Amino acid sequence: KQEVTQIPAALSVPEGENLVLNCSFTDSAIYNLQWFRQDPGKGLTSLLLIQSSQREQTSGRLNASLDKSSGRSTLYIAASQPGDSATYLCAVVGNTGNQFYFGTGTSLTVIP
């Protein structure tokens, strides 16, 4: 069964700092990987989707990379802002079904 791990569980940084969130998964037979953010009590907002054939995706200050062979993905956030404070979740979809396996998330706090 696919297991997804996110490290660290919580992170606190001063505004303006660049940061990296990590995601690892045990089964490299994935179809795609998606990064989400979740604000308290709310649904998930899609940030970036990386297909298994891709190495990275960029959107604004966000850059996500994927190394399928090592079972790792990173989300890079440049010039962090207080509005980036949220829980960040990664999820992978296997080749055999449209079922997401989620990590436990990284709770990010950006201090003004």
Place this chain on the structure above:
Amino acid sequence: KAGVTQTPRYLIKTRGQQVTLSCSPISGHRSVSWYQQTPGQGLQFLFEYFSETQRNKGNFPGRFSGRQFSNSRSEMNVSTLELGDSALYLCASSLAFSEQFFGPGTRLTVL
């Protein structure tokens, strides 16, 4: 383009009752997935429907069931509610095997 909508947003029930939650996907999306989110277990997959057929099912008891209609709207039903069913229930829609978009969720509280 309208996003994924879920109704109701909040629900309070008592043990033993049953509940039905509704999800309307993004127009054109035929896949709808349901997830349960709790502080202790995180996000867990319940089931996925595509063109009115259940394609995937997570490891939940038979009290949890769902269905999808011809217009892709989906409902999830939980019978004989237990205290442990208190959670945020999220649905997501997508084209097949592509980016998933989540609704705001239904917060279910079982007393």
